[in-house]
Amino acid sequence: MCARLFQSVFAMCLLTLPALAQDEPDTIAPEIGSRVLENYVTPALARFDETSSSLATSLSAACESGSAGDLDAARSGFSDTLSAFAHVSVLRFGPLVAENRFERVFFWPDPRGVTLRQVQGLLAAEEPLPSDLADQSVALQGLPALDYVLFGIGGDALADDARRCNYAVAIANNVAEIAAQLEAAWAEGTSFRVSFISPAADRDPYRSKAEVAGEIVKAAGTALEFARNAELLPALGKTAEKARGKRAPFWRSGQTFAFAAAQIDGVQKLIEAAGFVDGHSDLVNGYGRGMNFDLSHAREALLAVETAPEMAFSAKEDRGRISYATIAMEGAKHTLNGELSGALGLVMGFNALDGD
């Protein structure tokens, strides 16, 4: 147990690693930042902006009409927004980290059930809803809160509860606003974008293309580690008896596995955009394809889960699928942080990558 725990702890710490590359190895695509921007960041942000805005609109319509069809459309809009955010969530650096944007959209993990407590408190309170959710606790602002409002107890009768309905619209608007901010922070002319696509010694935060490559590697590793350690493993528990599906994100909407699978898909698309799969270095491509092999299997295993998340973690066959996915994700991450990073010439020190 200790060895396994240690391994995953060790791996987890790669999260905090800024890649320390000393040279500019030619295994890194010269236009790595532009490629990732064009083929991953821009489309992912655009889709998140579009789905979250559309969710706000469909929720307003559902609240106004009270029709079951409109509620279904809004709920489906929620799934689309989750799927879009899953790709954005992989970009956990720069604009997504600034101003607590990640936590505001996706306050997770939440081992103490802060979201449920605060959302129920807000719904039950007498005073008017806050005028601007952005000033409120991060737990009240994002998609886990909306998961409860739309799919928790009372969610079916959303339109009958004006307060709940207004709150749902407010969350969707808040998420859409954050999506717009992300696009603005990555927009042409911003210093972050300039540094990402044209790193230079006098630019911040990226001084070289190796630092950009390091950020991409770190982001991919962080996403895999987060999905595994913060989303799947706590719900899986060490034994079926200890499984607790309600510790997984978005179990109420039944989107747990679709969301994690979309995050894995995001990692795959990100490493492809970075040129780690079909780039100019055969060595790097070999490791990138190895990762893709593991990640495709992990994704397929998660998508094959048919039981509702609440029960799936303790259902024998599904438990096996989830467990397999976490192992394949771990394997991909080892390839990423080991061989693939090495092939990119990213020197990762024992202390630098894993400090405390």
Next chain:
Amino acid sequence: MEIDRRTFLALAAAATAFRPDRAMAEQEALFLGARLNAGGFEAAVIDATGRDRLVLPLQARGHSFAIDAPRRRAVAFARSPGRFAIAFSIDGKGEPLAFAPPSDRHFYGHGTFTPDGKLLLATENDFEGERGITGLYDATAGFRRIGEFGTGGIGPHEVILLGDGKTLCVANGGILTHPDYERVKLNLATMKPSLSYIDLETGEITEQAELAPELHKLSLRHMTLDRFGAVWFGAQYQGEDDARPPLVGRHRRGEAIELFPGPEATLKALDNYIGSVATDSTGEIVATSSPRGGLAVFWDAQTGRCLGERTLKDGCGIAPLADHRLLGTSGRGAIVRTGPDAPLETVRVNDPGAPAWDNHLRRV
């Protein structure tokens, strides 16, 4: 106390490893560090030439040490969220003793002895209660846990004892973690780091120093005392990548925290991360290491002026060696003598086959 099979095996192996090759003079400068050696984790006692004087296998990655120099013993702590600690004789006399915190606590990797050697204090996580703890262990009775104090914050990391021998200073890093979520940071949006001063007799927090609200993501983690009695700390920034808040600061009792950014290029080179803080033998020079930046930076303890920097790739361990000199270790196996006044001297070169030194080096 819980000791798993791996610990037991490690200890059994340690018994055979405990063979100092010659009698160690008590006045000799010795250093303690955790390291990764050929795939195995160890705690090692080395001399100033980098030679191993004692090697103790550990069941998993270690972090820092509490040292009871008058009684020639030390305690190696597991790195967070580990739950093992091993007390051992620095001179290799007698068998090491493993102990653990209660099952609802884990160590953060740092601790200190009281000057009389009677108590060991260790920073711990009450992860269900989401609060920082200083665990109290009876160092005269097999390190039995006899109580705990709250640290007045979340994520306490390093703890040091002030010169009065009865006040603890704890750096509450502010980052909430739970072992079920490995090392995932659970509260970045609401972090509130602080320095807490705790009266050892009563457990009362007698003073608490905090940063300005806009610096709430500056995790205060490692500390040392300068010769004037002030607490120096090194921080790790959890906010935006392109923000460059000061990372080094000083706190004098009763006053506000002072922050020293140093030159812009140096601050940038530190890469928002300081891994260890130590003084030279005089206590007049403070050294802060950044493994991410691959450098150590020196500060005048009196004025806060930056005295310069020295490159040490993946360097983190740093401990007093002599006047204006410190011994530094790196994850690439290097051991160096360094300081602000003279060029860096290599004691051991980078070597992929050598032990990779972990975050902290402590002088006995």
